[in-house]
Every structure is written in structure tokens, then in C-alpha cells.
Amino acid sequence: MFKGLSLDQAPPFEAPLLFLLTAPLWGIVGGAALLFAQSQPQQIGVLHLFTIGFMAQVMIGALQQMLPVVVGVRFPKPTLLSKLIFIPLALGIALFFIAFFGQSFSLLFIAASLLLLALWGFGAVTLWRLFHAPKATPTVWAMRLSLFSLLIAAGLGGHMAVGFAQGSLGSSFDILLLIHALFAAFGWVGLLIVGVSYQVVPMFYVTPEPSEGFRKWLVWGTFALLLATALGLFLSQKIALALFVTLLFGYLLYGAWMLKLLQKRKRKIWEVSLYYWYVGLMSLFFLPLLWFFDPERFGTLFLFGFAISIIIGMLYKIIPFLSWFHISSRGFFDMPTMKEMIDEKMALVQFGLHLTALGALLLWPKIAALFLVLSFALLLWLLIRPVRIYLEYKKKPSPFGI
Amino acid sequence: MIKDFMTQDHRECDNLYAPVEEAISQGDFEKALELFVPFKEAMLRHFAMEEEVLFPKMEEFLGGGEGPIHVMKMEHAQIRSILDQMGEAIEAKNQQKALGFGETFMIMTQQHNMKEEQILYTMAEQLPLEKEKILQQMKEIQ
Numbered sequence: 001m002f003k004g005l006s007l008d009q010a011p012p013f014e015a016p017l018l019f020l021l022t023a024p025l026w027g028i029v030g031g032a033a034l035l036f037a038q039s040q041p042q043q044i045g046v047l048h049l050f051t052i053g054f055m056a057q058v059m060i061g062a063l064q065q066m067l068p069v070v071v072g073v074r075f076p077k078p079t080l081l082s083k084l085i086f087i088p089l090a091l092g093i094a095l096f097f098i099a100f101f102g103q104s105f106s107l108l109f110i111a112a113s114l115l116l117l118a119l120w121g122f123g124a125v126t127l128w129r130l131f132h133a134p135k136a137t138p139t140v141w142a143m144r145l146s147l148f149s150l151l152i153a154a155g156l157g158g159h160m161a162v163g164f165a166q167g168s169l170g171s172s173f174d175i176l177l178l179i180h181a182l183f184a185a186f187g188w189v190g191l192l193i194v195g196v197s198y199q200v201v202p203m204f205y206v207t208p209e210p211s212e213g214f215r216k217w218l219v220w221g222t223f224a225l226l227l228a229t230a231l232g233l234f235l236s237q238k239i240a241l242a243l244f245v246t247l248l249f250g251y252l253l254y255g256a257w258m259l260k261l262l263q264k265r266k267r268k269i270w271e272v273s274l275y276y277w278y279v280g281l282m283s284l285f286f287l288p289l290l291w292f293f294d295p296e297r298f299g300t301l302f303l304f305g306f307a308i309s310i311i312i313g314m315l316y317k318i319i320p321f322l323s324w325f326h327i328s329s330r331g332f333f334d335m336p337t338m339k340e341m342i343d344e345k346m347a348l349v350q351f352g353l354h355l356t357a358l359g360a361l362l363l364w365p366k367i368a369a370l371f372l373v374l375s376f377a378l379l380l381w382l383l384i385r386p387v388r389i390y391l392e393y394k395k396k397p398s399p400f401g402i
Numbered sequence: 403m404i405k406d407f408m409t410q411d412h413r414e415c416d417n418l419y420a421p422v423e424e425a426i427s428q429g430d431f432e433k434a435l436e437l438f439v440p441f442k443e444a445m446l447r448h449f450a451m452e453e454e455v456l457f458p459k460m461e462e463f464l465g466g467g468e469g470p471i472h473v474m475k476m477e478h479a480q481i482r483s484i485l486d487q488m489g490e491a492i493e494a495k496n497q498q499k500a501l502g503f504g505e506t507f508m509i510m511t512q513q514h515n516m517k518e519e520q521i522l523y524t525m526a527e528q529l530p531l532e533k534e535k536i537l538q539q540m541k542e543i544q
Contacts, residue, residue: 069513072470072521134524203512206416266420267508269427269501321509328480328510333487337502338509 011064011078013326013390018086019061020319021387024380026053026093031357031372033101034365041164045100050303051184052115053093054376058311059192060085060122062318063143067126070199071133071140075125089118096161105164112161119154123147138215142195145223149187156180179230181299186247187226189307193280194219194254196314201258204317205274206266210257222250248288255284272347276313279355280306297362304358312354312379316342323386327393331400335393341386350378403533404456405523407540411451412515415444423504431495438492442485449478451540456526459536463529470522477514484510 030049037046064082068074075081092114099107127147133140156176163169170176198215201207225247232240259281262274283305290298320341327335357371418441425434457471464471488503527533 069516070520072517134521137520199516203416203516204508206420209413266417268420268424271505317509321506321513324506325480325510328483329476333483337499338506339502340498 011068011074011082013322015078015082016061016064016322017319017387018082019057019064020315021380021383022090023054023057023061023315024376024383026050026057027376028373028380029097030054031369031374031376033097034372035369037101039103041100041103041105045097048100049093049097050308052089052096052119055189055303055307055311056119057089058315059189060089062196062314063126063192065318065322066143066196067129070137070143071130073129073132075129081125085118085122088114088121092118099164105167108161108165112158112165115161116154116158120151123150123154127151137198138212138219139195139198141216142191142198142219145219146188146191146195149183149191149223149226153180153184153188156183175233178233182226182230182244185299185302185307186251187223190251191219191222193307193310194222197258197310200314201261201277204267205262207261208264210261214257218250218254222247222254225250245288245291248291251284252288255281272344272351273313273316275348275351276309276316279358280310280313283309300358300361304354304361309354309358312350315379315383316347319383320386323390327390330393330398332393332396332398336389338386341389342382343385346378347382350375350382353378404526404531404537405519407537408448408451408456408523409519411444411448412519415441415448415511418444419504419508423501426492426497426500426504429497431492434492434500435489438489442489445481445485447543449482450543453478454543455536455539459531460522460526460529463531464525470525474514474518474522477510481507481511481514 026049030046030053033042033046033049037043064075064078092111095107095111096115099105099111127144130140130144130147157180160169160173160176160180163173198210202209225243229240229243229247232243259278262277262281283301286301287298287306290301317338320338323341324335324338353371353375357368357375360366360368360371418437422434422437422441425431425437453475457475461471466472484503484507488500488507491500491503
């Protein structure tokens with residue numbers, strides 16, 4: 001009945017770390033490239049350094065770690081699989097960026113193939129594992145629908161990239177672009193954050209338990225609206241718009257509800273990841289209004305205000321915890337605690353830089369590049385320390401002889 | 403049944419932990435220690451319920467060895483060790499250390515609890531165990 005079930009803290013640290021630790025590098029490159037991005041294709045290149053480079057890499061790394069915890073199944077050969085996904089993904093991101101930034105669109109044939117190989121490969125393996133969950137909780141469903149959205153978004157993205165490479169975008173390009181963005185942002189990214197937050201927020205901050213009915217309803221409602229909006233685009237712009245705005249209010253409701261839970265949390269301590277949750281959730285409040293007045297800033301707020309904020313906040317927990325855990329599992333007692341691994345004051349400085357970058361992106365994009373580079377560089381520097389501690393302990397013989 | 407009871411017990415331990423942390427962050431070590439003692443007792447009692455009653459019953463069906471139950475026990479050992487170190491830090495009135503162990507305890511315990519709640523207790527519910535009897539025996543543990 002439970003064959004193949006493992007509660008081991010799989011995979012080895014190196015497997016998710018490959019994605020988690022290299023992700024901020026794309027943010028640094030993205031920030032720097034923003035300074036020189038003039039044309040629309042160049043902006044597409046820069047945008048994807050943040051979305052696939054930073055965000056998707058962290059999300060893939062985190063999912064590898066979450067899967068054994070939430071579902072009780074681990075990937076087959078986690079380290080090998082991790083490398084098999086990482087190499088085409090990283091190469092794909094680099095080529096995709098070069099193709100758009102240097103206007104050498106023929107490179108997109110290879111870039112799109114590599115990205116599809118990585119994203120579809122990861123999506124399919126993870127979905128297959130997720131359907132082995134002993135119990136389909138709202139979190140499991142959110143993850144499944146999120147990965148399903150990833151398959152759609154990546155497939156459409158690949159199709160459009162090939163269109164660019166061939167120099168013919170086709171008549172339905174505009175609609176496909178909207179559907180691609182819709183599933184990438186509100187399906188893949190949004191639903192994964194929703195699903196993970198269901199688990200992480202009540203448990204890590206000791207908040208009241210949200211009702212299962214509402215959690216489930218929100219996940220399915222979001223996905224249904226996503227599908228309906230995509231179909232609506234083929235029928236009538238007005239219907240699609242009405243459905244999309246309803247979807248935005250769904251996210252607003254989610255944000256308000258999570259903030260209410262956080263307000264009632266029993267752990268009163270303030271720390272940097274909590275600040276990031278607050279900024280991320282509060283960003284959702286302004287999305288419906290911005291959508292009508294300023295669609296470009298709407299996208300910026302979703303990415304840098306909501307998604308990237310929450311992702312950075314989670315990184316501050318994931319990396320020091322895993323470092324501590326893997327050292328502790330070998331029987332050591334004398335390593336620094338999670339809190340000591342991250343310089344808290346500098347993490348607050350990094351948070352300030354991120355907020356400044358967000359403000360600059362919204363108000364004065366020209367100076368945003370500088371703050372983005374600084375923010376991601378400091379993030380990387382802060383995250384390297386727990387990894388160095390882990391590597392130092394890895395060299396020492398275990399007190400248990402493990 | 404077992405799942406609900408044990409999940410509820412996890413939450414009660416969390417509720418006991420939160421004020422300990424608050425007292426430490428306010429620098430009130432006497433209060434922190436006063437709150438830490440019943441909190442640690444509740445944690446150890448929860449582990450005892452699992453290790454002395456629930457896990458052996460489950461192992462009759464699942465077998466021992468390197469399986470999920472073995473992993474859960476290893477994590478209990480890790481959590482016990484953090485609790486000991488946290489207690490020492492509170493006694494030594496070392497705020498940074500105590501908060502550091504507190505945070506590490508919290509994340510370690512929550513990811514452990516998630517595995518138990520998502521998977522292990524679900525397994526317990528599906529196995530042909532004498533659930534009433536097990537519940538009763540667990541409640542008797544002091």
C-alpha cells in the first residue's frame with residue numbers, strides 16, 4: 001500500500017542548491033542588462049532573466065525539497081535529475097537572453113528546445129510524482145495545477161520563440177502571448193505560492209488554520225477563471241477582461257485572507273522573511289486598479305512586488321535550514337543555528353534595496369537597474385554563508401561515523 | 403481519528419512555544435524558562451506517544467528498518483537535541499543563541515510535522531490498527 005514511500009529529507013542538499021544558489025546570479029545579470037535594454041525584444045530578454053532565471057529556478061529548487069515533505073515521494077536519482085534539468089535550463093536561459101538582446105533570433109531554435117526540454121521534463125516528472133500523493137490536499141492540487149500551467153506556459157513560449165526565429169509571428173500571436181503570460185504568472189507562479197503558503201504560513205508563524213473548504217475553493221476557482229479567461233480571449237475581449245478582473249480579485253481576496261492570518265499569528269517576532277510576506281501580499285491589493293490604468297506597471301508589481309518578494313523571503317528560510325539540517329543529520333551539534341547563518345542586519349539592508357528597486361521600477365525605471373544589481377548581489381552574498389558552513393562541515397568526519 | 407488527535411497535539415505544542423519565544427525576545431528569561439519547561443514536557447510527551455505507542459503498532463504492519471518510521475525517530479532525536487540546547491541558552495540568558503535555537507527548532511519541527519500530518523498519520527488511518535485502543539494508550543502517557 002505504501003510502497004516507495006519515503007519520508008527521508010531527500011534530496012541531498014546539492015540537488016536543490018544548484019538551482020537555489022545560482023538563481024540570484026540571473027537577477028544580477030538582469031539588473032545590469034536593464035540599463036542597456038532599449039527595444040522591445042531586448043526587454044523580453046531581460047524579463048525572462050527574472051522570470052525563468054531567478055523565479056523558475058528557485059521554484060524548481062524549492063519543489064524538489066517540498067515534494068518529499070508534502071507528498072512523501074522523492075524523485076528517482078535526485079542529484080542526477082537535478083543536473084539533467086539544470087544544464088539545459090541554464091543554457092536555455094542564457095541563449096534566450098542572448099538571442100533577444102543581441103537580436104540574433106535564429107538562436108531561439110536552440111534556446112527554446114533547451115528550455116522546453118528542462119521545463120517540460122521537470123514539469124512532467126513532478127506532476128507524475130504528485131499524482132502519487134497519498135492524499136490530495138488543497139496544497140497538492142495547487143501544485144498540480146501550477147505545474148500544469150507551467151507546461152502550458154512553456155509550450156506556448158516555445159511556440160512563440162520559434163515564431164521569432166522564423167521571422168513570422170502568425171496572426172494569433174497577440175492572443176497566445178496573453179495566454180502565455182496568464183498561465184505563467186497566475187497559474188505557475190501564483191498557484192505555487194498559494195499552495196505552499198497554505199502549508200508554510202500557518203505552521204512557521206503559528207497562525208490559525210485556514211478552512212480546508214476555502215483553501216480548496218480558492219485553488220479551483222483560480223484555475224477555473226484562468227482557463228475561462230484564456231478561452232474568453234478567443235470569443236470576446238470584454239468577456240475575457242471581466243473574467244480576468246475577477247481573477248485579480250480572487251488574488252486580492254487571497255492576499256487579504258493571508259494577511260489576516262498573519263495578523264493573528266502567535267509568533268510575534270518580526271524577521272526579514274515576514275516583511276517580505278507582507279510586501280508580497282499587500283502588492284496584490286493594487287493589481288486590479290493598476291491593470292486599468294497602467295498595464296506595464298501592473299506586470300512590474302506582480303513580478304517584483306508579489307512574486308519575487310515572497311520568493312526571496314522563502315530563500316532566507318530554505319537555505320539556512322537545509323544547511324543546518326544536513327549538518328545536523330550527520331550528528332554534529334556545534335554548528336551555528338539558522339539565525340546565526342544569515343546576517344540579520346544585512347538581510348534588512350537587502351530588503352531595503354529590494355523595496356527601493358521596486359519603487360524605482362514603478363516610478364523611475366532608469367535608476368532601478370542599480371538597485372536591482374545591489375539587491376540580488378547582497379542576497380547572493382548572504383546566502384553563500386550558510387552554504388560555506390555546510391561545505392566546511394562536510395569535510396569533517398562525522399561524530400557518528402556517518 | 404488518530405490523525406486529528408495528533409495534529410491537534412502538534413498545534414498545542416506550537417501554541418506553547420510561541421510565548422516562550424516572545425519572552426526571550428523581550429529579555430525576560432525567568433518567564434521564558436517558566437514557559438519553556440511545560441512546553442518541552444509537551445513536546446517530549448508527544449514524542450513518547452509516537453515512539454512508545456503509535457510507531458511500534460505501525461511497525462507491526464510496515465516492518466522496521468530504514469523506513470519512514472525510522473526517519474521520523476531520527477528527526478525526533480534532532481529536535482530533542484535542539485530543545486536541550488535551547489533550554490541551556492535560556493538558562494545562560496543568551497538571547498541570540500536562544501532565539502537562534504528557537505527558529506531552528508521551529509522550522510525543523512514544522513517540516514517534520516508536515517510529513518507526519520500529510521503522510522504518516524494518513525498511513526496510520528489506513529492501516530488495520532485498533533485505533534480506539536491506541537488513542538487510549540497514547541492519552542495515558544504522562
